[in-house]
Amino acid sequence: MKLSRKLVLAKAKASDLDSVKKLNCWGCNLTDISIFSQIPNIKVLTLSVNSISSLAPLAGCLSLCELYLRRNLIPSLSELSHLRLLTRLRVLWLAENPCCGTESSHYRLTVLRCLPRLQKLDNQVVTEDEIALAMIEGDVVTTPPGSVQNQLSANGPPEAETENDALNYNMVETNKIRQELGMKPLSRDKFSSLSSPSARETKSSIKKTHTLDAVLLLLNDLDEEELRIVHTATQNRLQTYTLDPETLKDSVQTQKTADVQH
Template sequence: MKLTRKQVLAKAKASDLESVKKLNCWGCSLTDISIFTQMANIEVLTLSVNNISSLSSLAGCLSLCELYLRKNNIPTLSELSHLRPLTRLRVLWLAENPCCGTDSSQYRLTVLRCLPRLQKLDNQVVTEDELALALMEGEEVTTPPGGVQNQLSTNVLPDAETENDSLNYSMEETNKIREELGMKPFSRDKFPSLSSPSTRENKPSMKKTHTLDAVLLLLKDLDEEELLVVHTATQNRLQTYTMGSEMLLDSLKTRKTPEIQH
């Protein structure tokens, strides 16, 4: 069944598609959702319990923040490549689709590697540790044949990526961002192949490095207000560390030197 303009306007009680911000199409037996190519302003969309197999029509919904797709017929996680341009997407419910497979842990890591901006996946909050692990162990999601690569904006991942690029980004991309922030660029030894035995052995020690990389890579997608939040949080953290260092120095200064007994 195809979702039509008339159905959308009736459900949303709106006069035009551009004004629709929230839409609930739960359990409507939908197979064709091409109408969303005309709905760039949609923010919250419920499409659970339908027969949807492709997400290509959602690639232009750049205002989308929450997307509910539970119990559909999405065949592979490669369909998630259509959601990569949606930089505001924070909530995704994808469970009970064929693409989820039988390994729930690997499925989750792969989704988060593809969409690292998510804050909640399948009604479960995404933690910083989980995201860092996903960026190291999640599988790379490839674009399906005839995908949306030509439709996506500059938010899309670079075409020059290779299988050895850390975090599914190129070293050049990371270093460009580090230079913009006044930081020294990484050398090639910071980007070992994620498939090498030595890398797997050193995963715990690499965790903080990958977390930092992820933060730097996501900074470019933040607007002024969001950057101010990051700035304030950073200042608070630095103040905490400074206070701790000052207290330690004061303690050392006041500590009496023990007398040496002869």
Template sequence: MKLTRKLVLGKAKAADLVCVKKLNCWGCHLTDISIFSQMTNVEVLTLSVNSISSLAPLAGCVSLCELYLRRNSIPSLTELSHLRPLTRLRVLSVAENPCCGADPGRYRLTVLRCLPRLHKLDNQVVTEEELALALTEGEELTTPPGSLQNQLSTSGAEEEKENDALNYNMEETNKIRQKLGMKPLSRDKFPSLSSPSTRDSRATLTKTHTLEAVLLLLRDLDEEELRVVNTAAQNRLQTLTDSHTLIHPVQTPKATETQH
């Protein structure tokens, strides 16, 4: 069943779609929710107990704070990538969907890694410890091909886009590194995305882009979110220290034997 303008206005008792702030469509047998691409002002959506499989239409609902999707037909957690642009989203329910899988712990950490701004997931409060763990233990979700983010990046020639992105990323990353008291990266640390590369250079490129992404993210985080990142970083450092100690144990000098 398709959710239409008429149904939305009737349920919300509103005169226009832009006026709708809250909408309850619990158990309406919905499969098509493309109407939400026109509802940028909606703040609370109840869509539980339907047959929704794609979350792409929700990518433009930038005012959304609460979203309830329990018992739908969402096939993969990758669909949650469509919710990344929703920076105000704080409450989410996705339980009892095919995408949840058989490991609730892994599912929860993966959702929180994708959407670290959540305060409550499936009616359970999100803790700082969970968020810190999610940054290292949650699975990284790729952005779906038809997502809003990908659509915005498809214009222009590929080579020109890569060069522009390279220059922008290098400049922005070094600005942030300077503010943090870190040395700037040279251009050779940002190899062309289109040039052939060896396995080692690919690994270097991946690490560079990962660092770049983290540094760019820092400026958008508030105090609470920065504390979570700090906790995750400390945990990671401790893990690396422990691993290094196991591989290279500290050699202590033998005690000098005492003659009696």
């Protein structure tokens, strides 16, 4: 069943699509939600218990804060790539879809890596520790082959387009955070070497890159006092890189002695 303009206006009790802010279409046997490309101001949307398989029509709903999609037919977590630009999205219920698989913990980390701004996933509060872990252990979600976003990517084979789409998104997000922190933005070449490691790179180097991404994301949530603590810890850490070998050796020995005394 296709969600029609008439049904949307009736359920939302609205006079036009632009004024629709909340909509509940629970259990309406929907398969086509393309109408949402015309509903940009929707904030709370319930689509649970339907037969929806694509989230592409939601890509332009930039005001969306809460999205309920439990018990649909979403086949792959790659569909989440359509939600990446929804920066106000804080609540997502995706459980009981084929894309969730059987490993609930890994599924959760992958979703949070793709959508790190979420505060609640599947009716469970998201913690800062989860976000940090997701940046390390969650899978990278790429754009579904053949999607509109993929077709608008740079020319090349589908595999290259998918990789470029993920790279472009991550580069924009990372540079936005670096700008907020007063840091210089990374060039595409530099970012590519950090965020798209080749098969020759070790698992350790990949983990370090993801850890850096997680740290930069979490800094946004710290207040002034907490940032000062991080600043002090960072300065102390940096000193170990500027000390000569003998001074460093003495510093390490002093620290070991202090640890024993405590």
